[in-house]
Amino acid sequence: MRKCYKCGLKGVVYLPQHRIAFCKEHYLEWYSKRVEESIKEFRMFTREDRVLVAVSGGKDSLSLWDVLHRLGYRVDGFYIDLGIGEYSERSKIACERFARKRGLELHVLSLSEAIATIPEIKRLEKRPACSFCGQIKRYYMNRFAKEKGYNILATGHNLDDESATLFSNILAWNMDYLARQFPVLPEGRGFVRRVKPLFKFSEKENALYAFLGGIEYVEEECPFAEGASSIEYKRLLSQLEEESPGTKLRFYMDFLRRLHPLLEAQEVELSPCSVCGEPTTREVCSLCRLRERLSSKTLSSSPSS
Amino acid sequence: MKLRIVYRGQVKELPFEGERVRVVDVLKAMGLSREYAFVVRGEELLEEDEFVRDGEELRVVNAISGGKDYL
Numbered sequence: 583m584r585k586c587y588k589c590g591l592k593g594v595v596y597l598p599q600h601r602i603a604f605c606k607e608h609y610l611e612w613y614s615k616r617v618e619e620s621i622k623e624f625r626m627f628t629r630e631d632r633v634l635v636a637v638s639g640g641k642d643s644l645s646l647w648d649v650l651h652r653l654g655y656r657v658d659g660f661y662i663d664l665g666i667g668e669y670s671e672r673s674k675i676a677c678e679r680f681a682r683k684r685g686l687e688l689h690v691l692s693l694s695e696a697i698a699t700i701p702e703i704k705r706l707e708k709r710p711a712c713s714f715c716g717q718i719k720r721y722y723m724n725r726f727a728k729e730k731g732y733n734i735l736a737t738g739h740n741l742d743d744e745s746a747t748l749f750s751n752i753l754a755w756n757m758d759y760l761a762r763q764f765p766v767l768p769e770g771r772g773f774v775r776r777v778k779p780l781f782k783f784s785e786k787e788n789a790l791y792a793f794l795g796g797i798e799y800v801e802e803e804c805p806f807a808e809g810a811s812s813i814e815y816k817r818l819l820s821q822l823e824e825e826s827p828g829t830k831l832r833f834y835m836d837f838l839r840r841l842h843p844l845l846e847a848q849e850v851e852l853s854p855c856s857v858c859g860e861p862t863t864r865e866v867c868s869l870c871r872l873r874e875r876l877s878s879k880t881l882s883s884s885p886s887s
Numbered sequence: 888m889k890l891r892i893v894y895r896g897q898v899k900e901l902p903f904e905g906e907r908v909r910v911v912d913v914l915k916a917m918g919l920s921r922e923y924a925f926v927v928r929g930e931e932l933l934e935e936d937e938f939v940r941d942g943e944e945l946r947v948v949n950a951i952s953g954g955k956d957y958l
Contacts, residue, residue, distance in 0.1 A: 583934075677943055790925070824921075
């Protein structure tokens with residue numbers, strides 16, 4: 583039996599990459615401290631800032647909201663209802679229940695009211711759902727944060743997300759994406775500051791925090807995420823991690839320390855979209871162009887009177 | 888022996904040959920790695936080398952998620 587590193591009682595969690603075990607109480611304490619250290623190390627935000635956490639109902643984003651609230655940050659939640667049948671219903675209920683239990687404010691935006699549901703857009707789009715869904719979410723998260731006066735947008739991206747993205751960007755030698763991959767993306771040019779305070783935690787560490795912290799989250803996967811290449815990359819990296827614990831953390835942290843400072847992101851010229859005012863490289867932003875295509879499709883498919 | 892496994896909201900029966908089955912064997916039988924998955928009995932998190940009992944209900948948590956491309 584492994585003993586807790588802090589108190590010597592029975593350890594319930596063992597972290598091979600750190601070679602330490604913790605009891606429930608000291609695991610939750612270790613997790614909170616590590617989040618706080620990451621926020622300070624990368625100067626993500628302070629207790630003066632207004633933070634909006636993008637929540638999906640899953641373990642990462644609800645753990646993030648929980649830990650930031652416990653650490654005393656000014657933080658509210660933002661849920662985008664994607665309109666993906668029962669999956670979205672269950673996810674929304676999990677976020678609402680979480681907020682109600684803790685007396686926190688949750689904002690909900692319904693895509694069916696704002697533009698169209700993901701299944702409706704999928705009928706029009708050739709790209710994988712994750713690709714356009716991500717773009718739509720980024721658009722509304724930034725716009726909503728600005729409209730409501732939040733200066734920080736926090737997401738629950740974890741070490742597995744970041745190392746899989748890094749792996750994918752290296753496979754394609756996508757230098758511009760590599761230059762933009764960082765735990766903090768600065769504010770300005772129409773964007774609020776975007777931060778990823780959980781980037782040092784694996785998905786399992788987040789799931790353990792949620793389980794031990796009594797957070798009820800939705801375990802099922804989005805039906806559109808099935809077969810996503812990011813899952814395959816995560817599995818490959820997990821195999822390496824099992825052989826050699828600490829591989830993912832070294833891979834990503836050494837990228838941040840050793841390669842990222844040498845990279846320069848190409849400056850792209852951004853101007854306000856002529857329709858909605860959000861930053862774009864073209865005259866009309868991709869979301870307004872999508873909205874236009876959706877409305878012309880609706881018009882062309884409606885029966886003539 | 889047989890176990891009742893709750894996995895991602897669904898319940899299924901998992902048969903094993905022999906009576907001495909450890910938590911790590913349950914993960915292996917489901918094609919999951921301890922690197923990203925763990926096993927829970929009620930409110931208790933189980934260690935990988937713990938034995939499980941015939942007929943009991945366990946929850947298996949797979950932490951891997953995908954398609955999250957929002958930043």
